[in-house]
């Protein structure tokens with residue numbers, strides 16, 4: 001990409017095509033201290049109140065800056081780098097390439113907790129790995145006084161649900177969810193019945209004195225890409241049919257209609273939902289249902305196959321952070337008479353991790 005000036009107009013040359021930059025786009029970027037608050041970077045003027053036929057008076061282009069004087073008497077000096085950044089309508093985080101993985105994954109993205117972690121470069125690298133793999137594990141995180149809440153709020157803010165600000169996962173009498181038993185949990189995503197679905201789940205191991213109770217993870221992205229390649233018809237129907245996910249307990253009824261595989265505006269992977277205990281397929285035409293059920297069976301087989309699943313033990317102090325829109329999680333069964341298994345969990349949303357990542361990137365000029 002290259003900028004060029006011609007008769008008080010600014011052009012950019014991208015992939016051999018030359019186009020003019022709208023003068024109003026440049027006028028909106030007038031950035032002196034009378035126009036932009038220097039600490040918040042918020043505008044002190046309202047561009048919707050400006051006349052639309054903004055004209056340029058004078059231009060100067062150097063190696064790093066573009067200087068523009070407008071006919072309304074304003075002036076701006078914009079870095080070329082910042083103009084280049086605005087060619088993308090995606091955040092830097094969306095550009096982090098997802099790495100597909102399966103049971104061959106050996107490096108479980110372990111990062112050691114330290115007291116300064118939330119202001120440390122290490123957290124930046126952990127968050128980058130989180131976006132690449134969909135999970136990361138912090139080791140030696142303090143286990144006293146519900147520290148998970150401090151941890152989550154030091155990245156962003158806890159997303160409270162009807163399970164509370166955080167939840168204690170151990171087997172108990174009269175549970176309102178199978179998570180609170182010692183039964184095995186096959187791979188699933190959490191809370192598909194919420195709108196919006198919590199983005200990230202944190203699971204902090206406080207105690208794990210049982211021989212079973214292994215944690216399992218499956219990359220929904222890898223699986224759905226595989227399905228798309230091998231069984232395109234199955235992939236297609238799972239991206240098209242919205243099903244009803246439901247959760248009921250004595251105090252609340254939660255329902256949400258959504259696709260099992262959700263795509264973005266470019267038809268690329270966005271999110272998976274999978275929780276066969278909670279899903280209700282609408283009464284479609286028999287042929288369509290036939291295809292849908294085959295597709296759901298196939299994706300369930302893939303999610304549950306050992307080829308895609310990693311299995312590992314969480315030890316006291318380990319805090320697992322899972323992308324709940326991308327990964328499925330579960331656990332193996334355990335025996336309560338062997339000892340205690342106690343995990344604490346909570347949710348945060350993407351704005352927390354994105355905000356932290358952008359902040360650390362700026363702080364360390366990365």
Ligand SMILES: [Fe+2]
Nearest residue numbers: 179189190329
């Ligand atoms: Fe879960």
